[in-house]
Amino acid sequence: MKIEDKKRVLREMVLHRRFEERCYQAYIERKIGGFLHLYPGQEACCNGVMEAARPGHDYVITGYRDHVHAIKCGADPKEVMAELYGKETGSSKGRGGSMHIFDAGKRFMGGYALVGGPFPLAAGIAKAIQMKGGDEIAICFLGDAANNQGVFHETMNMAALWKLPVLFVCENNLYGIGTSIERSTAVVHQHKRVAAYNIPADECDGQDIEIVYEHARRAVDHVRSGNGPFFLELMTYRYRGHSMSDSRGYRSREEEELWKQRDPIFILRDRLIKEGALTMAEFETIEKETDAYIENEVIKFSEESPEPRVEDLEKYVLAERDTQLPWLTGKAA
Amino acid sequence: MANIMYWEAIQRAHDEEMARDPLEIMSVNFAWLAMDQMFNSAAKVRYMSGGQLTAPCVFRSAGGAAHQLGAQHSARMEKVFMGIAGLRVVTPSNPKQAYGLLKSAIRCDDPVFINEHELMYNMKGEVPDSEYFHPLEGSEVARAGTDVTLFGYNISVHWCLKAAEILDKQYGISAEVVDLYSLSPLDRAGIKASVSKTHRAVIAEEDEAPVGVGSEVIAIINEECFFELDAAPVRVHSALVPQPYNHTLEKAAIPDHEDVVKAVLKLFGKA
Structure with a gap:
């Protein structure tokens, strides 16, 4: 990665980290309701892969831990936070919430709450790209436990059979909610599981963004060149619980500390300092500027935005009726 | 106990x-x-x-x-x-x-x-302190009444009980609450017995109305005791929307005891 890119991505990763930590605080303050799944610890996964892809051009889909993926694709952090606040200005107009961030304009095709649900949707997007003949690819970010759903196998089979332009990124954070991968999964190394479908796969460290980037670049090239799907497993760790209602009783504090010593932001920061491209003072300025941006723009926007109107409760359930009359009534417009 | x-x-x-x-x-x-x-x-x-x-x-x-x-x-x-x-x-x-x-x-x-x-x-x-097997079939009268039957199940039983209290104290309407703890099979005899006594029925459910418990209970009333009715039965139910995240919209989408009270008052021409 080029020095300028690394500095830019470091700033983005700091935003992603602080954004999520601010969500935590807003949840405690009851500004955010429902379920909230946070991303700290895994930032190098989304950033490393998307640096190798084309954010806003390639189609991205993921599960419920979706805020950072949306922002990386180009979604406005203000609109993502406003969604968490349930506001009309939110990316899903307050109807979706944390697990359902969507920004179709930025080709972020959504966060979904059912584990494994996005697999076939990603394949469907890839099929559409293939039929239209574009140079985009579909990228599906999911966790390790999603691979235990039956639909994983159905999707892998069809993606391989039809040579679909889809990259499956498995962010293996070692836990499916509170169950460790050894206790839930017969084959712990996830990249081995697609061999049965002749899908090429790779596995690497998910904490060092430059390692992720190098592996992702090969994976993206493979898919974009028309060779069919690719499966990339990234070994990572989420610092917080699965959601806010998780006190992490299923793992030791020592294990958590061990992973925090390989923090994706600090790895990149320290490397840039070593390369003489950054000073600690500059990094602290980035953090301060990020916090100020989140407070003065993101939170302010979310606080001040209007709620959806109760009269609009049934809006978006179906297409606007007026636009559908010929098909609904059988009469010409 | x-x-x-x-x-x-x-x-x-x-x-x-x-x-x-x-x-x-x-x-x-x-x-x-x-x-x-x-x-x-x-x-x-x-x-x-x-x-x-x-x-x-x-x-x-x-x-x-x-x-x-x-x-x-x-x-x-x-x-x-x-x-x-x-x-x-x-x-x-x-x-x-x-x-x-x-x-x-x-x-x-x-x-x-x-x-x-x-x-x-x-x-x-x-x-109960001792071992107890609740029947899988049937229904329970959770509160006896004479003027209208409020059918509920699960959480909506509690809306019905609260509504019955308000109807009694504020409007002098005696509501019977029937708890449909068995949804399949539904208790045809229990539904018939209560409606034959009160001659009016309101069915409360958190679910959306189409093809729901309310429509099924009304079909049973029609089949079992149509000529006992003094008024058309009414369903209280959720709006036909995927559940919204926003708190205000969510509240607007799902019913509560106040909606049950309103439905009963309407049935009696008081609203």
């Missing part, structure tokens, strides 16, 4: 009935993924095999709107399970039922789906 919480009552039944281990599906929203096994296999195997095989399994699963969980985590799915031949569906409204229905479901040789509500696990209530 012990005054314990709903989830504690379930735990006690689990502990006592070790032989057949019930399957807990964390949320009914996830149950869609197991539909093939539940509907095509468990519910049909006895019939398809001419009685050779049985599937005496118990599925417990919680559903319902539980504070801003959004469209994919707030479903009510009892209507889906109710429509399947070969499957029994029960839905406890209090800790005693939660305990006794689970114990009977485990002993019963049919597959039973137990529909719970995510907001009810901390509800407290009396549970």
